[in-house]
Amino acid sequence: MNTRKGDLINKWLKNELSEEELKAFKKLDDYDSYMMISEKAKYFKSPDFNTDDSLKNIESKIKDKKSSSYKIRYQYLAAVAAILIVAFSIFKIFNINSDVKIFKTEIAKTQTINLPDNSTVNLSANSLISFDNSAWDTKRNLTLEGEAFFDVEKGKKFTVETSYGKIQVLGTQFNVKARKYGFEVVCYEGSVQITVEDRIYVLEERDHFTLRNKKISKSKTVFTSPDWKRNSTILKSAALDLVLKEFKNYYDVDFETSNVDTSRQYTGSFVHNDLENALKSITLPLDLTYEINKQKVVLKAK
Structure with a gap:
């Protein structure tokens, strides 16, 4: 596992991902697998585990043993903690009584x-x-x-x-x-x-x-x-910000909106199978223009 990927997974487990890091995390090849593990974990009750007591116990045992250096002691502690995390994750994933x-x-x-x-x-x-x-x-x-x-x-x-x-x-x-x-x-x-x-x-x-x-x-x-079963989305008095979030369920694009007011209200619809058509359906009523640069759509006021 490369360092970048490992850092993203570690931050995801701690719920510490920034917005940019979250985008990178979602692009990982095995992102769906992590999401499936996370979803399954909702259904299971893990055994009682007191982290503070466990760490104190580990530190106590380490202090009882003579160590040649602080480096060895903390390497040992890190190794034990890693084993506990892996063992705990395996229990959550594989201790499954349901289908x-x-x-x-x-x-x-x-x-x-x-x-x-x-x-x-x-x-x-x-x-x-x-x-x-x-x-x-x-x-x-x-x-x-x-x-x-x-x-x-x-x-x-x-x-x-x-x-x-x-x-x-x-x-x-x-x-x-x-x-x-x-x-x-x-x-x-x-x-x-x-x-x-x-x-x-x-x-x-x-x-x-x-x-x-x-x-x-x-x-x-x-x-x-x-x-949506008719391949379109109909919106009534919805803020542009919400419209664009809905749009991204059907088109793999990001929006640049720094030059527009995303609180403006929109009433209308857009199709799910024609990007240009869909963008025109949103921008024309709001008197906006758009430019497509790969997967980014830049919105501007006329």
Whole structure:
């Protein structure tokens, strides 16, 4: 492992990556493997481990032994610590009593997943779902990061867990978007129950629930399926900053926005299969221009 890669992994484990380092970390060949390990670790409970007591115990034993130099002592301590970290990681990864299934899509890619009860999930771009296949008969729980459309078979309670809250149904069609910059649920058939911070919201057919900047709103949709399944994204009164974040789920580009006001509101749509067309759909209504330089798009005011 080269030094640069080792430093990135070490900082990732400590949650100390800068924005630039995070971009470099995501470009590692085995980035998906690290993410899968991290995702699986959510389902496991590690044994009780008191770091302070363990280190004190190690230091005590080292001090009891005569050492020829401080260098030897700290090399030994570092070696023991490294062994503990590796052993602890191996326990978390391989001490698995469940059959956790994980599905992840890349930028601009989608996937259809058939669940054990014949329910289906259409996973949107740049998204991830996971569930315990071995416990599905008794507990139909699924975790989502990103966006997905669900067509649920009637039966026992079906629960979608996100970082914002839970969505529960018995049998229905609905779409969930749970990204870092916002949370939306649209019910297309039947009804769903959303629990956010211990508050319950019930959506009926065509209800659209939005949580953005800690503000909740409900509206109606005229559509019978989510926009991303029609290869487009529709946005209403959304800040340009949010629009560009949504854009990056479907196009592998970065934006240079130092010369524009990213708080400006945008209402409109862009397609997912034509970069130039999509950029024009966003820039023309806001009276902006753009230049494409490899994978960077520079936005400027006219």
